[in-house]
Amino acid sequence: MPRFSVIVPAYQVQAYLHECLESVLSQSYPDLELIAVDDCSPDACGAVIDEFAARDPRVRAVHLPRNAGLGPARNAGMERATGDYLVFLDGDDTLTPDTLLALADRLKETGEPDVLVYDYARTHWSGETVRNRAAAELAEDGPAPFRLVDRPGLLNLLMVAWNKAYRRDFVARAGFTFPPGYYEDTPWTYPVLMTAESIATLDRVCVHYRQRRAGGILRTTSERHFDVFDQYDRVFAFLDGRPELERWRPVLFRRMVDHLVTVYARRDRLPRGSRAAFLRRARVHCRRHRTPGASVSARARVHHTLVRLGLHRTYRALRLAAALRRRWARTARPLPRTLRRAALRLHYRFQRLLPLRADRAVFAAHGDHGHGGDPAALESALRELAPHIRTAWVARPGCHPVLPPAVRRLVPGTAAHWSALARSAYLVTDADVVPGLVKRKGQVLVQTRRGTPLGHMGLDLLERPAAARDTDFARLLEGVDQWDYVVSANRHSTLTWERVCPGRYTTLEYGRPRTDRFHTATGAEVARLRESLGVPEGAVAILYAPAHRDYRRTQRRLLDLERVVRRLGPRFVVLARAHHSWGGPLEAASDRVLDVTGHPDVVSLCLASDALVTDYSPLMFDYAGLDRPVVLHIHDWEAYEAARGAYFDPRVFPPGAVAGSEDELIDVFATGRWCDARAARLRADFRARFCPYDDGRAAERVVRRVVLGETDLPPAVPPDGRRPVPSAGAVSVPSSLTTVPQQQPAGVLAVTDHG
Structure with missing residues (x-):
């Protein structure tokens, strides 16, 4: 019996299905079965599934005799599933690396809950990746598992089947199945969450939800969007037979109206001429299921009222008025800005006369x-x-x-x-x-x-x-x-x-x-910085700061930091700092992977850490002057050098140990090579070359020369005579201060001297 049964329905997704199935079979957690359901797709989906089934015994191919839709295709997969947990994945989406390993760890940690809810990120055709805006609801703080009444905020998440893992025994005992039609996730997800005796969350992006430019259900104009009414009828029918779930009726009513407003307002869903009929149907639906106590925000109250009353023309008039107001605002807004800029230019010109x-x-x-x-x-x-x-x-x-x-x-x-x-x-x-x-x-x-x-x-x-x-x-x-x-x-x-x-x-x-702060800071200041960042006392703090990749349109994580700290053990924590151009953190933070991307002062992060892991970031040159270990994780040198170009090869003249892969990086720390005598010698050579004046008085020399006009400036202290503030972690680092800096190889000197 496998741990996971991953069910993938496929219909007209031949361009994406290969990547989808590969993302499942390449998982680091191999205890799975992949049930791929060909929903009588007219393209090559069936052939792709058969190809994967022929080469990997974990793949079970299912071919439906006629097109049944997403819900029945999932049901066909569930009928053949034998795993402990069911995981659903649409044929155009992908699992992120190590997802199943993270799920298995969290399930074990939380006592095998009925449902485990995890996060996703939308991936756009342009390459942009945007994490779920309601990710805060997945925080792993507090007791787990729990029931929905303890964390009702989970209902604010996208109500889909593929962001959860379900215990198969729980699903079979409750008799849950997917209905036919569009929006089939609705009458599945709400009942599952409301009846689950135990729920847990995983604050990690596990699914990349592809936002297709065309072809997706939610971007298809069709009368089938009217199916949303039948799906909510099924939800409220489920409540009718279970008085113990009555508390959820007001919440579900509000969610239903929100959903109807969304379907009505999106221009690419309802066919031309059907919008009035949709709103009339919505009015009947709201009257049928209306429940007192369903609070809504002031902004949404107008939409709710118009939908409940079925005021199609009023809704269109208000939308037209709002569009005209926005257009006028766009037209009129530049005028004040233009006048302000002209006034400021005149002011600046006058000030230059003073x-x-x-x-x-x-x-x-x-x-x-x-x-x-x-x-x-x-x-x-x-x-x-x-x-x-x-x-x-x-x-x-x-x-x-x-x-x-x-x-x-x-x-x-x-x-x-x-x-x-x-x-x-x-x-x-x-x-x-x-x-x-x-x-x-x-x-x-x-x-x-x-x-x-x-x-x-x-x-x-x-x-x-x-x-x-x-x-x-x-x-x-x-x-x-x-x-x-x-x-x-x-x-x-x-x-x-x-x-x-x-x-x-x-x-x-x-x-x-x-x-300069590396030499003027005190041990007490370092201890305070570590405490403010949440670094446990006695831990070894690794600052991870990768460089920007010019050859990638979208920046993405280069290391699975959770896996790194898990392999290294509880003694290590990682301070993860993304490049400012990445627009977000490297990955979800935990108690051992601390996201410091938004920290305003990188020097403080250097002082608080015990070692630096980077690739091509200029931070390595500064950190070497701190005389703490530097480890380079370089796995894409050829691509980086081809796109950006480099003045020397850091693998030839490194500031410490060099790792070419994630496993090799883990080995560097596990075996102590990151802080051994050889690493200290490499660091000493690197400091002699690139930190000849970093003795704590660089700023003083600049001020004395530029502002005070002095020419007799304080001489730089040689590297072997400096004493930067030591780290506070539980590690004994061989000092490079007693090592006589070796002469840099002539070839490397020539490369760097010429730029």
Whole structure:
């Protein structure tokens, strides 16, 4: 008897069925049977199913003699199922990797519940992946299993069959089957959830729900959308015979009206000329099943009233009025903005006529995303070494709470912002271009860049269209012409920036200011940071920070972090930080995989961690100066190098151990190679090459040179004489401080020296 019976009905999905079936058979948990049901599909679905059945004994092919629809096809699969749990998957959707393993673990953990509810993400034809907006309902906090009355919020989820696993004995005992017609999930899902004695949740994306441009049921215009009325009749008939479920009637009535409103409002569902008939049918239906106590929001109340009364013409008139109002708003909205921009340009021009203020400095980080990076380190050093200069920070209002109290806050695009740009003597940023800046004589612009370059940057991207995308190189060079100083961490960075961003600026090869905290932070501060992030005392915290992939339209996870920590044991936790371009976390957080993507300060994350796992991120260069282990997970070097290009191969000159796969990465940590003597030697060589000035005084040297005009600057402490703050985890890391830095291989030196 297999653990899972995965039932896949197939009808006119030949283009997607192969990927669907492969996603099931390639699961890391092999104890399954795959029941693929050919619903008399006129395309090649039947042949694809037979092909899979011939090559894998776990596949059972079922061919229906006539087209019966999605519900009866699932019933045919259930009749042949022998597994402990039933899992449904539509033929154009896919299971995510390791889904069945995660289901098996959660089922065992929660005592074999009747139903396990898990999450999904919509995958669009454009490549975009969007997670379910109601994912918070799947939180694994609190006791489990439970009954629906304990977590009624589960009814806010999409009422489909394929986001749940069902204990087969429970389904057979209750006699649940799918009805024919559209919306067959409705009279299945509600009764199942209401009658289940034990329910559990899994806060993990297990299904990729394909949003087809055409061909899906919900995008098909048909009279069969009227089936929704019969399906809700079945739901309320189920309630009629079970008085103990009467409490759910008001909730189901509200959900029904919401559903009817959705079907009516979508233009691609009901045929032309049938909308009035649908609304009349909805009125009868609402009167038949109306239940007092079904509360709705004020926004939905109008829709509910119109549907219940069947006011088709009124509904159309209101929708037309709303459309006209939106169109007018779109037309009229630009006018105030245009007037405001013109007024601000005039204000900025007037402010540039006023004298510069030598006691003012403006700071900004890339994208106005708050307070951090090298600009933040320079701002702090400026307030300490030159207290007579008042500092201001440009950031969006949501970022203002993280700014230091002594810093003036500027909202981008406001009159105060433009006044500060016009009259401040010092401007500090890590953005390539300061939008709208007309640099005045006497103004000093300090450009800090954003890390030591590994992948190609600047003009080198002219031959890399995948990485350059919509880069405006002419605008980039106009920005470069405004730079007075560029802060560089090492000779490699200096030679690279001066070649790929050619200009008349002066390079300050003084180290990375933001790494100063690695030497000024205390053990108590590290302990506080770990506690605030939720890192257990004594745990080994691994900071995972992958780089952006230019060759991928949609960024996706590169490691199964839950599997990694599960294999490494309870001693390890992962701080997962996605690249800012990914638009979301790497994966669902748990008590051992902590999502820190939204954390405002990556330096704090470095201090709180005990090791870094990355691939091509510039963070590896900063982290090496912290003298803590760095492990590279590089499995797609050829693709990355082809799309972006690189100035040297990190596999040849790495800052520590290198893993080429997820299993090899696990082995690196399990065997201790991540922190052994060889890793320490590699780190020492890497630090000597790329962190020659990162001794805790980089920001001081920049401020003394640029602001105070000093030329006799503090010399850099050699790497073997530095003492960065140690980690707080339960690990003994061989120090590279006592290791004499070895000479870098001549070939690698040549590659990096030439960019």
